[in-house]
Amino acid sequence: MTRALCKELGLGPLWRLRGAAANALRVVGAPIDSTDHLVDGGSGDEVRASASLGVARFGDSTSSLVSAVGKLGKDFSKGLPDVWGWSEIKMAVSECVHCRLCEQRNHAVVGVGDQQADWLFVGEGPGAEEDLRDEPFVGQAGKLLDAMLAGLGIARGHGVYIANAVKCRPPNNRTPEPDEIEACFPYLQRQIELIRPRVIVALGRPAAQALLKQEIRIGAARGQVFRFGEIPVVVTYHPAYLLRNPADKGKAWADLCFARKTLASSPPKVKETA
Numbered sequence: 001m002t003r004a005l006c007k008e009l010g011l012g013p014l015w016r017l018r019g020a021a022a023n024a025l026r027v028v029g030a031p032i033d034s035t036d037h038l039v040d041g042g043s044g045d046e047v048r049a050s051a052s053l054g055v056a057r058f059g060d061s062t063s064s065l066v067s068a069v070g071k072l073g074k075d076f077s078k079g080l081p082d083v084w085g086w087s088e089i090k091m092a093v094s095e096c097v098h099c100r101l102c103e104q105r106n107h108a109v110v111g112v113g114d115q116q117a118d119w120l121f122v123g124e125g126p127g128a129e130e131d132l133r134d135e136p137f138v139g140q141a142g143k144l145l146d147a148m149l150a151g152l153g154i155a156r157g158h159g160v161y162i163a164n165a166v167k168c169r170p171p172n173n174r175t176p177e178p179d180e181i182e183a184c185f186p187y188l189q190r191q192i193e194l195i196r197p198r199v200i201v202a203l204g205r206p207a208a209q210a211l212l213k214q215e216i217r218i219g220a221a222r223g224q225v226f227r228f229g230e231i232p233v234v235v236t237y238h239p240a241y242l243l244r245n246p247a248d249k250g251k252a253w254a255d256l257c258f259a260r261k262t263l264a265s266s267p268p269k270v271k272e273t274a
Helices: 003-008 018-026 063-071 073-078 085-096 098-102 128-135 140-151 176-197 205-212 241-242 246-264
Strands: 047-050 056-060 118-122 160-164 197-205 226-228 231-236
Touching: 003 231, 056 231, 063 226, 073 246, 085 176, 128 176, 140 241, 160 176, 176 205, 176 231, 197 205, 205 231, 231 246, 241 246
Parallel strands: 118 160, 118 197, 197 231
Antiparallel strands: 047 056, 226 231
């Protein structure tokens, strides 16, 4: 949009934000003054405010506003703005500093797969290889998970989304601490809201406890249907555990068959109308 056209439309470099856009920017701590004006982008800077996304873009960069996510404090635990989509989640995760796991990461790994999937698999957190490649489950545990998915007739990127309880790699691949899981939970929660899966498979105890907010023992939880809101949750072993304990692979397959049966009995997705 040229400067002349902006002038013709009455749009200067200083815009007034109203409604959802202004509210969303307040949520993320964006620089809005008492009169609800967006901070002046200056001559030559294109400033676009999108009420549908709730994010203001300065030229081609969003980092100046997304970094404000780190200032949300206690409000962050209440969840992300409901106007946020996948691009906002990815940008916010990439700059998140809500827990100590951000200090040594190469990548914050958001997830991978079909964003309208019936299946959602949630693991623990990225490992060394995932941290380098910016994708969950890409090592030996990932190969085993892919084989498990193939047995269900689905595949990475087709009919399933794969995420983790934490988006940054814990040092030395240790189990994430409860406060780290809690700090990262709003991202996972928003992902679930966007995907609206028909069944969630929790891979391992940390993932199960992140979703269910209670102490979980995998052996005792197997064969039960838990709930994340209205979405059924089935608990099974993490693929990394199965690599160390191959005798339990049969149990994990039984859990996946149980999850498939659970999905078959869950209501179909309601298509959203434009």
